[in-house]
Amino acid sequence: MSEHIVTSFDDDLREVGKLIREMGGLAGSMVNGATMALLSADIALAHRVVSDDAVMDASQRELDERAISLIARRQPMADDLRAVVGAIRMAGDLERIGDLAKNIAKRVEAIGHDAVPRDLSHSIEAMAGLVLGQVHGVVDVYGERDAEGVALLRDEDERIDVKYTSVFRELLTYMMEDPRNITACTHLLFCAKNLERIGDHVTNIAENAYYVLTGQQLPATRPKSDETAQPAA
Secondary structure, eight states: OOOOHHHHHHHHHHHHHHHHHHHHHHHHHHHHHHHHHHTTTTTHHHHHHHHHHHHHHHHHHHHHHHHHHHHHOOOOOHHHHHHHHHHHHHHHHHHHHHHHHHHHHHHHHHHOOOOOOOHHHHHHHHHHHHHHHHHHHHHHHHTTTTTHHHHHHHHHHHHHHHHHHHHHHHHHHHHHHHHGGGGHHHHHHHHHHHHHHHHHHHHHHHHHHHHHHHSSOOOOOOOOGGGSOOOOO
């Protein structure tokens, strides 16, 4: 993005970009904290993740206010307008990621003080690692203005979908094998779905980022491998 004659205009745009990076960092921290709290039954950590959601909401409101004020005062066009509108859209998805991380954290107290058995949790941990890599990655590649990297990252959501399908089937198997696993597995199923939805929001962010950087839309169709929503034959 080129420099403007009015220096304060560039300052305004940089501040909007800084808020997006801060929200991305907080989103990653919340996803990581919620997963760690879930796997270790750390109720105190879960409470911190829940409280962080208020910070995320406040950040989104601040970004919206700054972006709307910038549009009203500067009347940006072309690349600048795409950057501002794209930031508003990306902030909405980051706020939803925070909500989903909060939902995972809320499950921790419902499961109780006992850590989830390792044989039930290792797949969730692996899935969370994929999701966390996506959350951090999309903010990084956007900050580097790497349009190709954004496009590649968007397509990697298929790996999360595949992992979710595997986790879904694995947890159902544990439930059928031992009814004592039903309560914990039910909570873990909800957590896995929240992680899968976080991946979808990262995809939305990547699509908006690509449009901001190039002025072009990524193809509407992309790989989608969540088989849990497909009807049985």
